[in-house]
Amino acid sequence: MTEQLVPNSPAEVEAIAGRSIDVPELLAWDSRLRRTVTVYIPLALFVIVLLFPFYWMTITAFKPDYEMYDYKQYTPFWVHSPTLHNIEVLLYETNYPRWLTITMAIAVGSTFLSVTSSVLAAYAIERLRFKGAQHFGLAIYLAYLVPPSILFIPLATLIFQFGLFDNPIALILTYPTFLVPFCTWLLIGYFKSIPYELEECALIDGASRLQILRRITLPLAVPGLISAGIFAFTLSWNEFIYALAFIQSTDRKTVPVAILTELVTGDVYQWGALMAGSLLGSVPVALIYSFFVEYYVSSMTGAVKE
Amino acid sequence: MDATVDVGIRHLGFTRKPDGWVTRLFDNKAFLVFLCLLPSMGLLLVFLTYPLGLGIWLSMTDTTIGQPGQFIGLDNFIDLMDDPVFWMSVTNTIFYTTVATVGKFALGLWLALLLNHHIPFKAFIRAIVLLPWIVPTVLSAIAWWWIYSPQFSIVSYVIVDVLHLRSTYINFLGSPWPARWSLIVANIWRGIPFVAITLLAGLQTISPSLYEAALLDGASGWQKFRRITVPLLMPILAVALTLSVLFTFSDFQLVYAITRGGPFNTTHLMATLAFQRAIPGAQLGEGAAIAVSMIPFLIAATLVCFFGVGRRKWQQGEAND
Structure with missing residues (x-):
């Protein structure tokens, strides 16, 4: 056992654990990180932005009035006590x-x-x-x-x-x-x-x-x-x-x-x-x-x- | 092939009946063509071609609601020349169309490139991405209106109370420029899915072997995009761009739902101004003149988009369909 085995990269950790060091493995790890940054994060942002107005529309429709206009007491991103009041008003009045x-x-x-x-x-x-x-x-x-x-x-x-x-x-x-x-x-x-x-x-x-x-x-x-x-x-x-x-x-x-x-x-x-x-x-x-x-x-x- | 079709046809029970005059009439090609084109051509001639001409005629009269007008030549157009609200609507429309189209196509192309990767749940993501385009524009515009509310805007809430970047809520729709940008953002949001899905369809027709060949030749990612993706995407891009520019230029719903042209007529597009003058304002002739002044812009925009962007195709001598 010499200091050669002190791991200083994730690939080496894997190597010490019994897997062989090979360049493709390193590339795969690198490209996975790259993929997350260049593909998954922008994609997630797109999906969130494109869907947010619908989410906002939906939760507002189920909020009681006191929640809808009071962001200090109730987080606006969630419905605390959902109500069908708005839909009832719509259907019956x-x-x-x-x-x-x-x-x-x-x-x-x-x-x-x-x-x-x-x-x-x-x-x-x-x-x-x-x-x-x-x-x-x-x-x-x-x-x-x-x-x-x-x-x-x-x-x-x-x-x-x-x-x-x-x-x-x-x-x-x-x-x-x-x-x-x-x-x-x-x-x-x-x-x-x-x-x-x-x-x-x-x-x-x-x-x-x-x-x-x-x-x-x-x-x-x-x-x-x-x-x-x-x-x-x-x-x-x-x-x-x-x-x-x-x-x-x-x-x-x-x-x-x-x-x-x-x-x-x-x-x-x-x-x-x-x-x-x-x-x-x-x-x-x-x-x-x-x-x-x-x-x-x-x-x-x-x-x-x- | 023939045998199976033959069996199939017999199975469906075609038999040679003695020809009555009805049958012979229906086998007459000229009659059949006439009959088949009658409903669609009838509808389009009565409700599209004739109104188009009628609109041009109306724009040269002083018709109001309930009163047939007199021919007054180009007076309506001459009046519009001195109308600052009309000119503002023209510049608004051009600005709105240009900025929104650039935004839609930049973001839409990016989204299409992202969706072209191998990603889990691809079909599902593609399906939810299209939602803004499916849901009635006015209904999503009302959601945007609520997002832009001066007192209860969720965007202001995040900026002021969560991120502490500003101290006061933004008055999105209260003054001209913020209102214009708000409308453009909503329009881009609604337009991204159409652009992304059509361009994605274009991307999927590009053969992967071209990229492999480029890889062997040592091309960089940007070079592959610039020299393979962009040129091969051009034909579909030209059509999508033409349609997008046309419908953004003549947009009505979004502006009518969110600002109704306000504050103080500063966000009117030509279409909303035409509506306001013609229907609530009862000046049909003047409204028609505004609508008719959109036509030259529409023709120019269509020609520029289609021939400007799609140029490569007919320069290479391919059929120009």
């Missing part, structure tokens, strides 16, 4: 359940309308192979680039002329202006991935075009349909400017508009009820999202790649 059902009906209606017309349009553009199909494709893509904020004023006058002002049907009819371009573009991508030979075989076997669409193409495009459907639903649930401009009566508003215009009264904000409303309003899309994460990711990236 406001029109919240009504707003939820209206929003749901509008989202389902516009999603159905958009997905149906997008399937037909995408099928025609991608599969019927007519002259000028690409021009229609391009026109639909350009339509996606027109933002609602330059359309809502003329649309409001149009809606008024149609006698649909203050009527949820106006929203079901106008949401497709941004849903149809998105869904069509997404579905064109999906139809492209289905081999054309399948359709040719069906044609030879005497199927009509509509039979082919219904029995061959659509069943194979189900993932695309789900993507388009959940996306359209989320986008219509989130829509704000049309709902704000076209709907006036309290009991016909959608959740995002109603929270901002009906729950904010005067100068005193009901933060508890506001947070509870935002939380409940996010739950439906968050639920759908949790079931279909992969579809969201693939449709989001698919639409950009096309």
